[in-house]
Amino acid sequence: MANTLFHAERRIAQRARSLNSSAIREILKLTERPEMISFAGGIPSPASFPLAALRDASARATHASSADAFQYSATEGYAPLREWIAREHSSRQHPVAPSNVLITSGSQQAFDLIGKVLVDPQSAVLVERPSYPGALQSLSLYEPEFVSVQTDEHGMVSKALEYVEPERAALLYLQPNFQNPTGARLPIQRRRKIAEIAQRTRLIVVEDDPYAALAFDGGQSLPTIHSMAPDNVIYLGSFSKVLAPGLRVGYMIVPGALQKKFVQVKQAADLHSSTLSQRIVYESVRGGLLATHVPRLASFYREQCAAMLSALDAHMPEGVHWNVPEGGMFIWLALPPDIDSAALLEDALALNVAFVPGAPFFARDPLHHFLRLSFATVSPQQIDCGIERLAALINAYSRAFTPVFDLDLDR
Ligand SMILES: Cc1ncc(COP(=O)(O)O)c(C=O)c1O
Incomplete structure (x- = not known):
């Protein structure tokens, strides 16, 4: 059986061989546990669907x-x-x-x-x-x-x-x-x-x-x-x-x-x-429909984003930076440069918090100290709880490293 599989794999065309699974879709599979606070999915909130319409x-x-x-x-x-x-x-x-x-x-x-x-x-x-x-x-x-x-x-x-x-x-x-x-x-x-x-x-x-x-x-x-x-x-x-x-x-x-x-x-x-x-x-x-639905959507996401920004302000340690978006679903977080967000994710998942590490967003020469947070699907209470857990983890990571004082011009 293993032998047959080996031969079949060898038949995969060159262009498909180098294709990787979407990192985001792989993480989404891990976040299906109900206790998980997931900032990983870039998916719209189901609460925002105009179901009756x-x-x-x-x-x-x-x-x-x-x-x-x-x-x-x-x-x-x-x-x-x-x-x-x-x-x-x-x-x-x-x-x-x-x-x-x-x-x-x-x-x-x-x-x-x-x-x-x-x-x-x-x-x-x-x-x-x-x-x-x-x-x-x-x-x-x-x-x-x-x-x-x-x-x-x-x-x-x-x-x-x-x-x-x-x-x-x-x-x-x-x-x-x-x-x-x-x-x-x-x-x-x-x-x-x-x-x-x-x-x-x-x-x-x-x-x-x-x-x-x-x-x-x-x-x-x-x-x-x-x-x-x-x-x-x-x-x-x-x-x-x-x-x-x-x-x-x-x-x-x-x-x-x-x-x-x-x-x-x-x-x-x-x-x-x-x-x-x-x-x-x-x-x-x-x-x-969109003339009434889109303003409702935008105000829903504005509130969600505000909840995440205030949780970040309240809990994140020094050395962590993020953008203040004017729309959309995402906040892009820069960690201190010596923290690898993929390693951080392993520990965050154990605490039932998920996000997407930054590396897959780079076409080449990935930077590893970024991560993406989505504020679309999690309630404001869960946002605060999840960000607090994540911040505590980042704090623990920061203390585990000796400070590095060189300027990272890529950030
Ligand atoms: C920037 C961007 N482009 C395209 C898509 C794909 O969207 P869809 O195929 O659902 O229209 C997404 C989905 O999240 C996206 O974030």
């Missing part, structure tokens, strides 16, 4: 006469939903035609399609440092050379793009709003600069924007890079964070020149995204 929308989508909801459908996606997305974008940003919208099975599928269409082995893929591991994992199957672009507390340093040969890169992947993991929101000047560099160097920018709606101040969102350079940007949107992720409905807005190729690779991958899910999403949003 989703049930009504499902009933409308599956109405007895609607056999179409269960039929094969167009690769590009459900036409009324594509039109709705195009209208939404056009009203807030640059005009978008429904023909530019391609519905995907979550934005996760978009990464795979982008890898297939744009990435050859060894081609340079420019990414933030840190970046989203789900995108890195998916793109890595196409065997690129990841090149990290300098990133600070406001996101990608746009000027630094000039120094990584954008004209030779296959693409640049970034998140403009409430980045996963750092929570950073890219300022408008940097968006303009990135759009200008993209146009000048013919760089394709993949602008992944699932958290845009989760701005705590509920204010006007900043213009997308897509609105500034629509021929250079592939924009990724998702209904996962504003409705429910189990529907698996996301979308790409693709420049005209690339449209046909993306439809072909999507066709080859899965024919089309779930007809039923797309109709449920459309029936949910068509009547204006």
